Amino acid sequence: MKLPSFKGGIHPPHYKSESEHKAIVTCPLPKKIILPLSQHIGAPCKPLVEVGQHVKAGQKIAQAEAFISAPIHASVSGTVESIAPHPHFTETDIMSITIIPDQEQESVTFQEIANPEKESIEKLKSIVKEAGIVGMGGAAFPTFVKLSPPKDKQIDSLIINACECEPFLTCDHRLLLEKTDNLLEGINLILKIIEAPNAYIGIENNKPDAINLVKEAITSKNYKNIQVVNLETKYPQGGEKQLIKAILGREVPLRKLPSEVGAVVQNVGTVVAIYEAIKFGKPLIERVLTVTGPGIKNPQNILAKLGTPIGHLISFCGGWRDEPPAKIIMGGPMTGFAVSNLDIPIVKGSSGILVLPPEMVSDTNNYLPCVKCGKCAEICPMYFVPSMIGYYAEKKRYRDAEEFGIFNCIECGSCSYICPSRRPLIKFIRKAKGQIMARKK
């Protein structure tokens, strides 16, 4: 039987076996916590604390007035050491609050709610907003915005993105196994917030244990409105538009949001965070991520405080396996950011740290001209011809690049992955997008 899927896509090796069977472990506190004031898409936050001030874990330390933004909370208790630019995974320095953790580790009292089902929708939404929750699959879009679709759009489906289509990453897989009940209760809360009748949990078929476990939990709790969808293992199955197509068979129109076709998509980690925020009053101060890759001694799924430096997580996993790595990536191998500095902290959207040894790293400056093999056009999940756009982008023919759909590109990286000429298409496309936007201003 053919499993539900989307058209196009690629089949990279999974690389998940190193960490998928390892239970989540908690990382000890680092010597320093660095919290960038921009951990989300939208306006950066303004600090609410001063240098030298003592903060408690869970205390709000920064927020913004803008609608699309998310407040930031201290992930540990300790003293604010500095508020200054600090290296960030995007390879630019970003204003960050540095906290030196103390011994006591005091926490603010979290406001528990015994029966969240009885609260008003507005109350629940404001809890999610105040908890600083953003999309934890990597995009880091403020979650309460997604939970507030336009009034004129009827939402009939909540889709839980549990595909984890990026190779190497296994943190969502572990959450499905270890936080199953929280996930299901979180789904029911979101269904109430967005006033939708049905929820679908999309899981790729390379996680049969998770599929079975979640299905059993749904049956035992008798949740008739939640359904597990067994999806083909294919990248980018977890792309928002691709996932909606695979599960509901609906195509989100160009330049429109999922609410256009009556869907809201949330990542597994986000749902668990929403549940914890509403039920226990806990803001987003820690997350589960996978620290893995052939260059690391002991790959693990780790629960770590936000702001933990990459270097601390790597030491916790035993350090390098043999030789120093050639590349360290924040996120997955298809869309993650290669970082140059081990002081860079993990943020709300960090789903993994990948350590790649030299033999897995190729030189992106050594590429051939396009041979028009058409493999990229065959696999492009947005159905355009990446090679043509890449060519126009490289030659700075921006008008042509726009005509052939450069702004439809979701930058999944499938075309660069498949290209036999090793062309860095995503690099060309990103640069061209930036140039076109700059010209339009």
Added chain:
Amino acid sequence: MKKYQLITNVPPHIRTPGDVSEAMQDVIIALMPAFLISVYFFGLNALFVTGICIISCKMTEFFIRAYLGRPFSLNDRSAVVTGLLLALSLPATTPWWLAALGGLVAIGIAKELFGGLGKNIFNPALFGRTFLYVFTGWYPLIDEYIRPLWWKTLGFSQLLTAKFSENGVIIADLAGRKIDGITAATPLAITRAGSPVFHTLKGYGSLLLGNIGGVLGGSALALLLGAAYLIYKGHIDLKIPGSILITTAILAIAFGKDPIFQILAGGLILGAFFMATDWVTSPITPYGKIIFGIGIGIFTFFVRNYGTRVEGMCTAILHMNVVALFIDRYTQPRYFGG
């Protein structure tokens, strides 16, 4: 910890293992059955012509790249593919200097002067072949081809000492004794000359095997075997060759010709599966590929059956090469959500 340098670049950070030179190697593997069967039917001449073509292509590439200062590190093996394809589209009787000239034109003009790998408009091998046919129009290569298995009629000593006529056909041994029955007309030429239907002469089996007068790449069966390998490897799909074959069959039936003969003869299989599917010179878009194939099918059918020469496939592909980029521009697929 030891000192180390972290590389930072744009994602994706993993790549598929296959690259251009691997794909080219697959094309070379796919052409091996056709090459080997040509050596069986046409003897050492086939080996000789193929060798000259490949060496000529490779040397031309080397010297032009050296002259233009293009990098050699990008060894993509495509010149070997061009040489092989050129050889398979020439008769075994092609003299060495003509084969070498073909390779020189194919790589030198059709490929490197257009900008090298990926930039050429014309299929290099076909460009080189057409050049030979136009430039040496006086040269009776067209209708008089060497007869397959000719070498079986000669003794070993005769083979070693055989003399080529001015048109490259072995006509006499060294002692000057004339050898008869070595040349043969191509099947297409036979039917054009008004002979009865082809299969009463030889049968489809010979066409499939390549046991006919013609170019080296005459064995439909060997070529299809190679094409199946390329399809399995995902380098080509059936859109272009399929639409060529279907168009040819429909036209043949409509105009009262034998469709199977039209498909198997005249290098149609070689052209459809190995030349028209050339990545660089064919369209990328799905509809574009089908339009491209239909265009080649129509062009070929009328030129070979009603034109002044039987060279339909070759010219058809070259003409469609010209419009491939335009076809791509106007057959953009529907975008997701568009």
